Each structure stands twice: as C-alpha cells, then as structure tokens.
Amino acid sequence: MADADSSSAATPSATRCGRCQTALTDSERVPAQDRFFCRTCYEILKLQLRTTVASMSENVNYPMALLGAVLGGVAGALVWWGFTVLTKIGLGLIAVGIGFLVGHGAARGAGGKRSAGLQALSVAVGAVSFLVAAYLVNMTFINQELAQQGRPVRVPFPPASLGMFFHVLAANFGVMKLVFLAIVVYEAWIIPRPVKLPA
Ligand SMILES: [Zn+2]
Incomplete structure (x- = not known):
C-alpha cells in the first residue's frame, strides 16, 4: 500500500513517516522537530503525549x-x-x-x-x-x-x-x-x- 502512494511523480525523494514508514507527499506530512509524520501517526503521538503529560498531574501523593x-x-x-x-x-x-x-x-x-x-x-x-x-x-x-x-x-x-x-x-x-x-x-x-x- 505504501508503494502505491510513493509512486507519485510529485515526490521523487519520498519522505517517510517517522512512525509507520509510509511515504508522504508534501501535503500529507506534518513536520515535528527533525522528522515528519503522517497525519494519523501525528494525531496518535499527540494523544500519547497529552496522556503522558496529564498523568504527571494525576494521583499526586x-x-x-x-x-x-x-x-x-x-x-x-x-x-x-x-x-x-x-x-x-x-x-x-x-x-x-x-x-x-x-x-x-x-x-x-x-x-x-x-x-x-x-x-x-x-x-x-x-x-x-x-x-x-x-x-x-x-x-x-x-x-x-x-x-x-x-x-x-x-x-x-x-x-x-x-x-x-x-x-x-x-x-x-x-x-x-x-x-x-x-x-x-x-x-x-x-x-x-x-x-x-x-x-
Ligand atoms: Zn505514520
């Protein structure tokens, strides 16, 4: 399935998602620090980060x-x-x-x-x-x-x-x-x- 996406002529040097390795076109990729993610992975990572940060303030002894x-x-x-x-x-x-x-x-x-x-x-x-x-x-x-x-x-x-x-x-x-x-x-x-x- 990744091959079908990356075959596009618009992306000769395909950027890949830092999490799922799907090849990304310019419009699909989301920059994050030094790498790129596809929208789905970006949302997942964002959610994980928010959950982690929220848990830092939960169940405080x-x-x-x-x-x-x-x-x-x-x-x-x-x-x-x-x-x-x-x-x-x-x-x-x-x-x-x-x-x-x-x-x-x-x-x-x-x-x-x-x-x-x-x-x-x-x-x-x-x-x-x-x-x-x-x-x-x-x-x-x-x-x-x-x-x-x-x-x-x-x-x-x-x-x-x-x-x-x-x-x-x-x-x-x-x-x-x-x-x-x-x-x-x-x-x-x-x-x-x-x-x-x-x-
Ligand atoms: Zn991804």
Whole structure:
C-alpha cells in the first residue's frame, strides 16, 4: 500500500513517516522537530503525549509531597540560619536554595509529579520555611543581645504565639527580606509546575 502512494511523480525523494514508514507527499506530512509524520501517526503521538503529560498531574501523593517539601524546607532553613548567624550576612543564594529544596522535595516526594496543587503546597512550605529561618536568625541575635545585657529572658523556639512570631520577624523585616521571600516563592512555584503543551 505504501508503494502505491510513493509512486507519485510529485515526490521523487519520498519522505517517510517517522512512525509507520509510509511515504508522504508534501501535503500529507506534518513536520515535528527533525522528522515528519503522517497525519494519523501525528494525531496518535499527540494523544500519547497529552496522556503522558496529564498523568504527571494525576494521583499526586500529597502527604508524601508535603513530607518532601517540609524536609527540604527544614534543610534549607537550617543552612540559612547557620550561615546568617555565623557570617551576619543574609545571602540571597541561600534563599534560592530554600525554594529549590522545597520545590524539589515536593516533586520528589510525590514521585516526580507536577501539578498546581503541588505548586501551592510548595509555595506555602517555602514561605513558612523562610519565615521560620528568619525568626531563628532574629531569635539568635536578640538572645545574644539579651545575654550581653545580663537579662534572664530569652526569645524561645518555637515562639509562644503567632503574635510573638510576627513581632520578632518585624524587628528587621526590610526590602531585602521581601526580595528573598519572593525568590523562595518563585523557586517553589516554578519547580513543580505542570508541563504545558503548545496548542
Ligand atoms: Zn505514520
């Protein structure tokens, strides 16, 4: 049957479908990257691709994703806390690290899945991780100051209340912290983003 198609004089050097090897005329072939497909195969491949991409966002194991994200967030927050206390420099690169670890933790925890739900989970865990890390940094510096003044009170971890948490954070929450938070959120958002196919 392929012979009958390719015998046409209009296609002296017949292009063949990359999937079924049918010879194709110029009007029949559909270009895809470095090869051509017949219309039928192109539709089949397109459907397979869509199914594969859709399955990446299905049956997401959210409890495991949460666990992965939290582990990433804890690791990133500890590095940020340690580095900032030791050097007294809030390094943006480590903020990227928190978002990176949380985003990949969520995606890995879910078994390599990607979905809008994972993005939301990842952003929430990333933001909380960064804020907790910022709290830990302030707590350490405030407690050092209190110790130098010989006062017995200490800022505790975990904070006694949400009010205390934000009060300690607000002590030096400036533009740079906001920039770092934005970086964390961006990284956490972009990593588990579902693959979008062109129409
Ligand atoms: Zn074909």
